Amino acid sequence: MVALTHLNQRGEASMVDVTDKAVSERSARAESTVCMSADAFAQLQAGQNKKGDVLATARIAGIQAAKKTADLIPLCHPLALTKVQVNFELDETNHSVHVTSFCKLAGRTGVEMEALTAASIAALTIYDMCKAVDPAMTIVNTRLEEKLGGKRGHWQRDAIADGAEAPAKDKSEGRK
Known part of the structure; x- marks a missing residue:
């Protein structure tokens, strides 16, 4: 069994000491999807939301949130991020917005x-x-898609079904 890293010997929450770990380039890509009604989607797509530019505001919020993660999640280390990217794909068929972050x-x-x-x-x-416009929207499939760096190296969600690592793909810039 793998030991939990955020607990000390007494079982108390503890921030992991990373002082002795080597500095390396690290990256991660995550996603989430917002599903909404046809009316809400049409309004968003046409840029007619009464509150303003939905995607521009969401992009800024996502970037700010990445920079504030250590303030929101108690045992996260504050990090000096060198890149944060948030992108959107509009899915007209399913009236949804697919969010990706890098x-x-x-x-x-x-x-x-x-x-x-x-x-x-x-x-x-x-x-x-x-x-x-649509209080019944849902947010689904929020998940890590890929990470690079550290002692575990490269991991991605669409790796081979038996758990082996799939060959590296160049997705370092996320979706456009």
Whole structure:
């Protein structure tokens, strides 16, 4: 069984000491999807939301959230991020917005939580700005898609089904 790293010997919550870890380039990509009514989607797509530019606001919110992750999640290390990117794909068929985030740094600990926070907060911002039209929206499939760096190296969600690592793909810039 793998020992939990955020508990000390007495079982108390504890921030992991990363002082002795080597600095390496690390990145992570996460995603989330906001599903909404046809009316809310049409309004968002046409840029007619009464609160303003939904996607521009959600992008800024996601970037800010990544930078504030350590303030939101108690045992996360504050990180000097060198890149945060938040992008959107509009799915007309399913009336949904697919959010992707990408975070990168050179550091001693990973950026998975920052990427997940960016995708989550961007999705929540879309919800907030569109809820007057569709309070029944859902946010689904918030998840880590890929991480690079650290002692575990490369991991990606679409790896071979038996758990082996798939060959590396160049997705370092996330979706455009």
